[in-house]
Structures are given as C-alpha cells and as structure tokens.
Amino acid sequence: MIRTVPTQPFDGQKPGTSGLRKKVPVFQQPHYVENFVQSIFDTLEGFAGKTLVVGGDGRFYNREVVQKILKMAAAAGFGRIKVGQGGLMSTPAVSAVIRKYGAFGGIVLSASHNPGGPEGDFGIKYNIGNGGPAPEKITDAIFARTKSISEFKIADVPDIDIDQLGETKIGDTVVEVVDPVADYAELMGKLFDFDAIRDLFKSGFTMRFDAMSAITGPYARRILEDQLGAAAGTVVNSTPLPDFGGHHPDPNPVNAKDLYDLMMGPNAPDFGAASDGDGDRNLIIGRGIFVTPSDSLAILAAHAHLAPGYAKGISGIARSMPTSLAADQVAKAMGVGIYETPTGWKFFGNLLDADRVTICGEESAGTGSNHVREKDGLWAVLLWLTLLAKRRQPTLDIVREHWAKYGRNYYSRHDYEAVPTEAANAVMEAVRSQITSLPGKSFGALKVKSADDFAYHDPVDGSDSKNQGLRVLFENGSRIVYRLSGTGTEGATLRVYLERYEADPAHHGIETQAALADVIAVARQLSGIAEKTGMAEPSVVT
Incomplete structure (x- = not known):
C-alpha cells in the first residue's frame, strides 16, 4: 500500500520567514510538493504514532495538496492526522489545535496575505509541537534535505473525503476530519x-x-x-x-x-x-x-x-x-x-x-x-x-x-514591490556602505545617533541572527529602517520604515506623511531608491 517513488531535487526549495512560498504553477510541477513534504518528514524524528495537524486557508491548490500530505503522513508513520473540514483551518487555529491536543506538529498550507488563484501564490509551512513556526535550525535542515532527496513515500489509496466530519483510516493511520472553528x-x-x-x-x-x-x-x-x-x-x-x-x-x-x-x-x-x-x-x-x-x-x-x-x-x-x-x-x-x-x-x-x-x-x-x-x-x-x-x-x-x-509615534511603511532583485540589493548596499560613517552626521534638524545592521541574540536559546535590517537612528527618537521582505514570490519587496516620536499632545494631530516628511526625505537621499529602482513613489504606503 505504501509506494516509494524515485525523484530528483528541485532548486530553490528554501523556506523563508513563513515557510516555502512560490507561485501555484511551481507547486503544480510533478513531485514538487512531495519532495518538500518528504524533506520535512525526513528531517523530523520521533513522530511515529503521533498526531499531525493539517489545514490551509483554502487558496487555489489547497485541496490537492491536502490529499498528498494525508497520504504521505500516513506512509511516514503518523498515528493520527487532524485535518480541517474541506482542508480549511486558519493559521492561528492550527496552532491552537496543536497545543490543545499535544500534537507532534502541523503543516499549514498558506501564503498568508499574498494573492491566490491559479497564477497566484501558494505556501507550505511546518509548525512544531509548541504550535509555532519551525525555528531556523529545522528549516535549514529541511532545505538541506531538499537538495539531496532521491525518493518519497506515499500511501497508494483513493482520496480521503475531507468534507465530512469523522474518522477514516489509511492503514494504521487515523485521519480525523474536524470542525476547523470549534476548538x-x-x-x-x-x-x-x-x-x-x-x-x-x-x-x-x-x-x-x-x-x-x-x-x-x-x-x-x-x-x-x-x-x-x-x-x-x-x-x-x-x-x-x-x-x-x-x-x-x-x-x-x-x-x-x-x-x-x-x-x-x-x-x-x-x-x-x-x-x-x-x-x-x-x-x-x-x-x-x-x-x-x-x-x-x-x-x-x-x-x-x-x-x-x-x-x-x-x-x-x-x-x-x-x-x-x-x-x-x-x-x-x-x-x-x-x-x-x-x-x-x-x-x-x-x-x-x-x-x-x-x-x-x-x-x-x-x-x-x-x-x-x-x-x-x-x-x-x-x-x-x-x-x-x-x-x-x-x-x-x-x-x-x-x-x-x-506620546505619539508617527509611523509609516513604504513598500516598493516586485523590484528587480539586483536593484533592491543595490539600494541595501548603498545604505550599508554608509553605516559606519553616518553617526554624527546631520540632515537638517535630524542628527544621526547610531546606525547598524540589526543582529539579534536570543536570550533563551543563545542563538544569533544577523543581517536583519539596516537601521538609522536619530537623536530626537526618529528612525529609518530598510529591509528586504521574505514573504513575496516575485522579484523583491523593499520595505522602508519611518518613525518620529512626538510627546506634545498639541502636535498629535498632524497628518502622518506630513509629520514624517523630513524623515522620508532623508531615507530617499541615503538610499537613492528612486534612481536605483526607477520608482519615484512606493507601491503601497501604510
């Protein structure tokens, strides 16, 4: 009943900040989903007989991928699979169900806030036993496995009826279709x-x-x-x-x-x-x-x-x-x-x-x-x-x-979407090359207090994460942050974050972009963003 299928690696199956995200046609390639899912299972240990939670946001190709996961999870040896009715379950609900029932982990099918449809985006993310996204040590191991995978295992059975609540079996594995909202x-x-x-x-x-x-x-x-x-x-x-x-x-x-x-x-x-x-x-x-x-x-x-x-x-x-x-x-x-x-x-x-x-x-x-x-x-x-x-x-x-x-923190994010990767990298490098020389410089009323490439030391597990965004901090509490987003699937999304603190309530009624005008001007001057991207204005301002 378990079929072993020879396969070859695909390039670029590297999970980002929220799993593997690509266009639907990429996921629709033969064995593309199976390779990544098998790489998840090959990376994990100790799940035999345990519970896996599966759900997605219902975007195009969700139902087909759910069926593949159910059959592969059964072949891998999970004892129970809780899947949302219709293959549906919100990301926070998947986390809640993992935690309530002490599941080994879960697979979330979503590209979150990205558009869906036949030419839209799709994504697969693995969540660990605490209900949260897998840490980098696991996603790095999954990526490493995708580069060497040579076969995957799948139960050779008909599709499961995921629209009816209740239990069915694939071999020794119980597939439980659950109300995605109740828990x-x-x-x-x-x-x-x-x-x-x-x-x-x-x-x-x-x-x-x-x-x-x-x-x-x-x-x-x-x-x-x-x-x-x-x-x-x-x-x-x-x-x-x-x-x-x-x-x-x-x-x-x-x-x-x-x-x-x-x-x-x-x-x-x-x-x-x-x-x-x-x-x-x-x-x-x-x-x-x-x-x-x-x-x-x-x-x-x-x-x-x-x-x-x-x-x-x-x-x-x-x-x-x-x-x-x-x-x-x-x-x-x-x-x-x-x-x-x-x-x-x-x-x-x-x-x-x-x-x-x-x-x-x-x-x-x-x-x-x-x-x-x-x-x-x-x-x-x-x-x-x-x-x-x-x-x-x-x-x-x-x-x-x-x-x-x-006090009021005037704040805005300027997104430059679908920027050619080379242009986005040029913007980041232009700012990065100035990091050490910026402190002490003045731009009108704004004087740079410090600048860095943000790094994080986890106080719990001691891990370090470097190159997490370029920061320019000013003496009056204003800030500029430049960052490349890891959630898009086409080109690069360049995000520029702008902030100014105002303690005086008398000045809390200014329109946000007007309040940030001098910070915005400096952000564009430092990065040369218009010249390097060809975009005079951001795609989205929030």
Whole structure:
C-alpha cells in the first residue's frame, strides 16, 4: 500500500520567514510538493504514532495538496492526522489545535496575505509541537534535505473525503476530519468576556468585519454573529474562495479600501476590522481613524488586563525590530520587559515559552499572545471589542488618550514591490556602505545617533541572527529602517520604515506623511531608491 517513488531535487526549495512560498504553477510541477513534504518528514524524528495537524486557508491548490500530505503522513508513520473540514483551518487555529491536543506538529498550507488563484501564490509551512513556526535550525535542515532527496513515500489509496466530519483510516493511520472553528472558538471564549461583548452589541454598537473572501469568514461568522450577537451581515466577504474573490488579502487601508472608505464616511459603523488570507493578521479602523498596527499593539498591551485571560497582567512585550517604539513606552510605564526581535513570528516563540512576554506584535498587522504561537487576527479584534465593551468610548477617543499618556509615534511603511532583485540589493548596499560613517552626521534638524545592521541574540536559546535590517537612528527618537521582505514570490519587496516620536499632545494631530516628511526625505537621499529602482513613489504606503 505504501509506494516509494524515485525523484530528483528541485532548486530553490528554501523556506523563508513563513515557510516555502512560490507561485501555484511551481507547486503544480510533478513531485514538487512531495519532495518538500518528504524533506520535512525526513528531517523530523520521533513522530511515529503521533498526531499531525493539517489545514490551509483554502487558496487555489489547497485541496490537492491536502490529499498528498494525508497520504504521505500516513506512509511516514503518523498515528493520527487532524485535518480541517474541506482542508480549511486558519493559521492561528492550527496552532491552537496543536497545543490543545499535544500534537507532534502541523503543516499549514498558506501564503498568508499574498494573492491566490491559479497564477497566484501558494505556501507550505511546518509548525512544531509548541504550535509555532519551525525555528531556523529545522528549516535549514529541511532545505538541506531538499537538495539531496532521491525518493518519497506515499500511501497508494483513493482520496480521503475531507468534507465530512469523522474518522477514516489509511492503514494504521487515523485521519480525523474536524470542525476547523470549534476548538479555536472554545479558546476565545476562555480568554474573553463574551457576555460583556454581547452587552456591547445589545446596546446598539455596530461593526463591519471584512473577511476578504479568506479563511476567517467562517470563524468571524461563528464567533461575532452566532455567539456574540452581532447583526447578521456584520461579516462581509465571508466565504473563503480559491482566489479570495480577486482580493489582495492583505488587511491594510489600500487592499481593504471599501472598509476604509466606509469607516471614514458619514455612515460609518462604530468599529471596523479585517483579517488576511490565513487569518493571522488584522486591520483595526475606528470611526474616522485607522489604528496603525504598531499603535494597536501598544494599546492592546496597555489594556490586556481587561480580558479575563490576562487579568493577572502581562509578563512582557515583544515587537519586531521594524515595529514602532510605541510598545516600548507602554512596557516602560508598566515596568515589564520589552524585547526587540527580527521580523518573523518564530522569533517570539522562545520568549513566549519562557514566559518572558505575554503580548507580541509586528508592524505588518500581526498581533498575538501566549494563547497560541502564531499571530492571530481575530484574537486582536476580540481584544479590541473587549476594550470597547469595558470603556464604552469611541476608538478615536481611546487612541487619542493613549497618545496623550504615552506620546505619539508617527509611523509609516513604504513598500516598493516586485523590484528587480539586483536593484533592491543595490539600494541595501548603498545604505550599508554608509553605516559606519553616518553617526554624527546631520540632515537638517535630524542628527544621526547610531546606525547598524540589526543582529539579534536570543536570550533563551543563545542563538544569533544577523543581517536583519539596516537601521538609522536619530537623536530626537526618529528612525529609518530598510529591509528586504521574505514573504513575496516575485522579484523583491523593499520595505522602508519611518518613525518620529512626538510627546506634545498639541502636535498629535498632524497628518502622518506630513509629520514624517523630513524623515522620508532623508531615507530617499541615503538610499537613492528612486534612481536605483526607477520608482519615484512606493507601491503601497501604510
């Protein structure tokens, strides 16, 4: 029943910050998926008879790859495979299920916020037993195996019916098709005061949640509408589609423009939110205000104690290096630790496991806590709803009061997408070549305090991660960060992060790009980005 199939390595099967991501036609090549999945299994040890969790965001090619994984996991010797009904399960839900049932690990099928469809993106990521993304030592080993693989093993059986709940067997392996929402919803009910949120909706509070035709639609409908009493239709674009309905499922004001325009208009509901392709990112918009992910992280950390699951307080906060320093102000005021890590949720895992932090987040719209080991879009929305239920103030007022207490970190990210790799590398090298000579230089009112290529020493396991982004820090607290993203599949995405701190509430009402104008000018001057990329303006500004 187990068939051994000869194969040859494919070039470039190197997992990035969130697994292996390529265009769908690349994954559709014969043996491409099988090679990578077999390389995962060949790298792991001690999983015989153990449980594997499998789920994806429903993007194009999801169902076909699920079938391959089920048959290969059975051939590899897993005892039980929990797979989401229809092959669906959000990334944070996969993490929750791994942790609840003590699974050996899980495979997540997603390219997160990247577009889907026959010519879109696809991805495979392995998560370890704590529910989080595999650390670099494992992904490096997987990549090494992909370069020498010569065969894979697969159970020679018909496809499993993944649309019906229940158990079937492949040899000695039990395949259990599970409700992808149930365990996650149960966990949310333990963390948050659902009664308080129900009372909020009963009071006439209105909301719009845009699931962007992606995975969080079923989760948001079940929790927000069915369990919490939000009005029917609160959740829009709620059916996961293989091409996300043509959406670019990255929850930002550009890609969720309909929601943004609604929230800025005269008939805006009280609160707006969205989530991305696989459910791990979030967009928060109050009536008349977009809450930046960096501000959202800081505000949620400051108010986490309002939720029953965090009533005893938090042990610390972690943020990725490019994320604004807003959370640092909160950590300092609360007297808890603040940790600055490279981009990539896997770097938070050790800190969470060691209970050094409770809340963590990234400027790219990812926020989460120690309840799972992934960022979690709907969790962030529910914590915001808890805050709104307890304070009974508009989002705009809550944000302004936060700035008045902690200061405002004006912050923006300029993305230059699909840049030819050589041009992107030239921009980075232009800045890198100036790193040692920049300290002490002045650019108008901005004087450089320090500059470096960020490196991280993990305080838990002692590992080091170098070359994580170029930083230019100014004496007035302003910052510029340059970084190449590892989440795209075409060319390079060059990200430029810009920040200025303003303590005086009298100056908190300036438009963000205007407030950052001098920082933006210096960022472009130092990098020569327009000349080297041919792009006079960024593709996306958030």
